[in-house]
Structure formats: C-alpha cells, structure tokens
Amino acid sequence: MPAKKAPHKPLVWLPACHRNLDLDDPGGYTVLADRYALAVTQLGLQPVLFPMAEAEDIPCLLPLVDGVLLTGSPSNVEATHFGATALPTDLLDPRRDKLTMRLVRESLAGAVPLFGVCRGLQEINVALGGTLYQTVHEESGMMDHREPHDEDLAVQFAERHEVLLEQGSAFAQWAGGTRAMVNSLHGQGIRRLGEGLVAEAHAPDGLVEGVRVMGAPAFAYGVQWHPEWQHERHPFYQRTLEAFAQSCREHRQRRDEE
C-alpha cells in the first residue's frame, strides 16, 4: 500500500527586500521581516522567499506558489513608476519594485491569491496604473499617517486611526461593522486609484486605505494598515488574514487535483 501523500502546505511568496544594514556596507542583504513570515506560518501556510528573483522569473516561480503576500517595507515605491520624481530622502528598493510591478499583474491574471500590506497596497495600486502621494502628511487637509518616533514596536504599531469600511464589503464583514481602528506606518499613500481597483476603506481624511480588485477570481485585496501585527489579538486583522489563507488553501487544492 503506497504511503498516503501528506497534504501539501500552501506556499506563499513574500518579496525579498534589499537592505544595507550598515550605511558603509556596499553589499547589502536580502531580508524579510519576521512578523510577515510568522503570520503566514501561524495561518498554516509556508512562507517562501525567492532571493534575487526578477520579473523574468515569474512564469517559472508563480506556478510553485498558492498565494502572494506583498509585505510592508520602510522603502518607498520609486516615484518613476507613477510618473513622478523620487525624493532625495527616499529609501528605495528598485529590485523589489521591478519584480512586484509585474508580479501583481501576473498574480491577478493567474488567479493566484494576492494580498498587499502597506507598501504592498501601494505596489498593487501603482502596478495597475495608479499614483501615490509621496508625503501624505504634506498634503493640505491630510493627516500624518507616519508612525511615532519610538523604539518600541508596540507604540509604532498601536491603533492610530479609524477606517470607514464600505457597507456590504468584505472589510465590513471581517470587521463586524463599518468602522474599525487600525495602525498606521506610512508616508506614501494612494492618490489616484489604479485600473480595476475599488476603494472600500478610507481614513477620516479621505485617504484610501483598503482596496479590492474588481472581478478578481481569487482573493485580491490591499490594505494600508498592518494586519500581521498581533493579529491574534485583533479579530479584524485575524479574519482578514484567514480569508487570504482560505483562498490560498483553495488554490493549493486546485493544484493538487490537476
């Protein structure tokens, strides 16, 4: 009797980020913040990183995974991707940008579950032709969405402002209502929505904080806040992540049945 094959654990692609851990370091490192990998693992999924992966590699790598989670990062999406000029103060990650601009579109085309968090939301928006405010806090009438200067992550990731969730949206379902408190750690923000995106969560100043990709065959959302942060203590964050995880499991099951 052949041994029963263990069910495959759904694999989730998290983009590799570049970091120079020391300003004098000419080399740099490929990094992934533990909290994203930990959240994916706690959902029963397996995070995977493809160091040095380029857009040309997507056709052979995307079929290996069951979801794409575009993580946050202190680096900014380079403004050249949305027709503007990068600020001299921008921390950039051009290798990640080149990959994710293509990965967003290929994930949607391939019905691979896609979830963008913070920078990941911004990447979805720009990849679909949208634009960003580069410094939301310098825009008239807008709040300062950046995290407080504090070493303590619990302070940085504390709930910061309310988001208004569209009636009948998945966000409202996951939150159990049309209002929720979220954290906020970003200086860029959605200015013009990309093609096919529906804004379903807004900050009190009107900034788009949550989007759905219209007509996507699998989970396809982006949020400006960080649901991976202490998700086990925040039902809204937890339900959002579980919905993404369920979509990844369904994708895996379809792959296993092929």
Ligand SMILES: N[C@@H](CCC(=O)NCCCC(=O)O)C(=O)O
């Ligand atoms: N740099 C962009 C995106 C902000 C972002 O992703 N913040 C998360 C930082 C913490 C982490 O590394 O996850 C912006 O400023 O808008």
